Amino acid sequence: MELKKTADGSHTLFVPELNETYHSIHGAIQESQHVFIKNGLHYFGDKKTVNILEIGFGTGLNALLTLLAIENSSQKVDYISLEKFPLPNELVQQLNYPTQLKLDTDQKKLFNHLYICEWNALTPITNNFNLLKIDKDLADFQYETIFDIVYFDAFAPEKQAELWTDEIFSKIYDFLKPKGILVTYCAKGVVKRTIKSVGFQLETLPGPPGKREMIRAIKN
C-alpha cells in the first residue's frame, strides 16, 4: 500500500494488487465532500439525528468530514462503518488530512481518536458523533432497518464485482428506513440498473471534479 497525493493536495492510498486508489485521483477530500457530505449528509438538512452506515472505513476520511460537518451544530450522527481490511495505524498516521483541512489541536485529537478507538465498540467521539467501527465483511453483516444514509464507498465494480450485485444492494435497501438514501461515487450504467432493479428510485447527480456523475438512490 502506498501513499499518493491527489489533485487537491490530499492523500489517498494506492493498492498495487488491485491497481486501484482509495479515492479519486482528481481530489480525495473534494470527492468525499461532494459525494458523501454535500449529496449525502446534507440531503437531510438539519434532521435531529442521522444514522449512517458506511461501507469501507478505510482511511476514515468520510467519518472525519461527517464529524466536522456537524461539529458546530445540534445535529447528532450515529455512524457505523464496516471494514474488511483495517489499515495499520502507522500508515494512517501519515495521511495529510489534518494539514489539508487545517485542523486545530482539538480537531487533530478527534481525528486520531477515529483511528485509535476500539473496533466493535460504540465510541462517543464528540458529544454529537458516535462511532462504531466493525471489522467485518459486508457480505456477513446483518443489522436492523435503522439507517438514513448508506455511504457506499467500496472499490470500483471492475475491481470488486462481488459488492455491486443485486443481492448486496437489496440487503442495503433493507437496512434503510423508508426515504433513506444510498450515495456512491460510481455512476456506471450497469450499477444504475442493478440499484434500480432492487426497488430504489435513482437520481443521477453531477459528480465531483474530474467525474461526470454520481448516484443517489432513494428507498421508495
Ligand SMILES: C[S@@+](CC[C@H](N)C(=O)[O-])C[C@H]1O[C@@H](n2cnc3c(N)ncnc32)[C@H](O)[C@@H]1O
Ligand atoms: C474505495 S476504499 C474507501 C475507503 C474509505 N471510505 C476511505 O475514504 O478511505 C474501499 C474500502 O472498502 C473496504 N472493503 C473492501 N471489501 C469490503 C467488504 N467486503 N466489506 C467491508 N469493507 C470492504 C476496503 O478495505 C477499503 O477500505
